[in-house]
Amino acid sequence: MKLRMAVLIGACMVALAATRSPCQVIDVAIRVVTETSTDETTKIPASISEVCLGAGGFVEVWVTNVGPLQPGITGGTVDVMFASGVVEAIAIDHATHFDELVSGVITEGRVDDLGGATLDTGVAVAPLWALLARVSFTAVDEGMAMFSLTPGALGFAIAGGHPPLEFGTDVLLGPSQMVEVVRPVRLGDTDCDLDVDLDDFANLEACVTGPDPDPATPVLSGVCLLTDLDADGDVDLGDFGLLQRQFGNLP
Ligand SMILES: [Ca+2]
Ligand SMILES: [Ca+2]
Ligand SMILES: [Ca+2]
Ligand SMILES: [Ca+2]
Numbered sequence: 001m002k003l004r005m006a007v008l009i010g011a012c013m014v015a016l017a018a019t020r021s022p023c024q025v026i027d028v029a030i031r032v033v034t035e036t037s038t039d040e041t042t043k044i045p046a047s048i049s050e051v052c053l054g055a056g057g058f059v060e061v062w063v064t065n066v067g068p069l070q071p072g073i074t075g076g077t078v079d080v081m082f083a084s085g086v087v088e089a090i091a092i093d094h095a096t097h098f099d100e101l102v103s104g105v106i107t108e109g110r111v112d113d114l115g116g117a118t119l120d121t122g123v124a125v126a127p128l129w130a131l132l133a134r135v136s137f138t139a140v141d142e143g144m145a146m147f148s149l150t151p152g153a154l155g156f157a158i159a160g161g162h163p164p165l166e167f168g169t170d171v172l173l174g175p176s177q178m179v180e181v182v183r184p185v186r187l188g189d190t191d192c193d194l195d196v197d198l199d200d201f202a203n204l205e206a207c208v209t210g211p212d213p214d215p216a217t218p219v220l221s222g223v224c225l226l227t228d229l230d231a232d233g234d235v236d237l238g239d240f241g242l243l244q245r246q247f248g249n250l251p
Pocket of ligand 4: 227228230231233235236238239
């Protein structure tokens with residue numbers, strides 16, 4: 001088995017050098033979604049193109065074992081890059097398949113070495129895809145948020161003995177996903193459900209700074225940007241008055 005795999009990968013590399021045709025063992029895809037789905041599927045979700053300021057979502061990394069060698073994937077890591085200042089990563093969920101040797105560190109604008117391994121026989125043999133991990137995020141400012149993948153320090157592995165898998169030839173990282181962070185269309189709607197009601201009032205109450213915020217107070221971000229209805233940098237009675245005027249404003 002070991003020899004067959006070595007020969008197959010060797011042949012694959014030769015074919016690649018000769019023809020420059022793709023010679024994948026693992027396909028990795030990044031998706032941005034607002035609701036989580038099952039951890040294994042033949043059809044991975046499509047990415048959203050827009051998310052509301054103050055709302056959240058999930059960045060999902062999916063993997064599948066393709067090509068002539070299909071013993072299943074046993075583990076892998078990638079770096080997930082995103083636009084810091086527009087979105088903030090909150091937490092990592094290693095889901096059900098790759099929940100051993102888990103790794104992933106959230107830092108400014110990236111999650112380093114996100115991934116894990118499985119003790120089971122390899123998983124995610126095409127056409128199946130398995131979720132490597134997902135990262136929840138919050139949209140903290142308006143703008144374009146690009147989510148992309150770069151190679152993780154620990155690489156990827158498939159079941160059984162085989163030469164190391166190389167990023168770019170054996171392991172292909174899928175294209176970046178662009179998501180626009182937008183303001184809700186209605187002034188005073190702070191939770192992007194198109195109305196102005198008690199939930200929006202509660203958001204304003206949680207963001208109150210008073211008319212003269214302490215310079216040491218962090219600048220408004222996320223939902224609190226939306227509760228500054230008169231856009232003067234604070235959340236005070238002036239904003240409350242404007243919200244009151246919008247109150248009961250239904251879709
Ligand atoms: Ca609302
Ligand atoms: Ca509502
Ligand atoms: Ca004010
Ligand atoms: Ca204000």
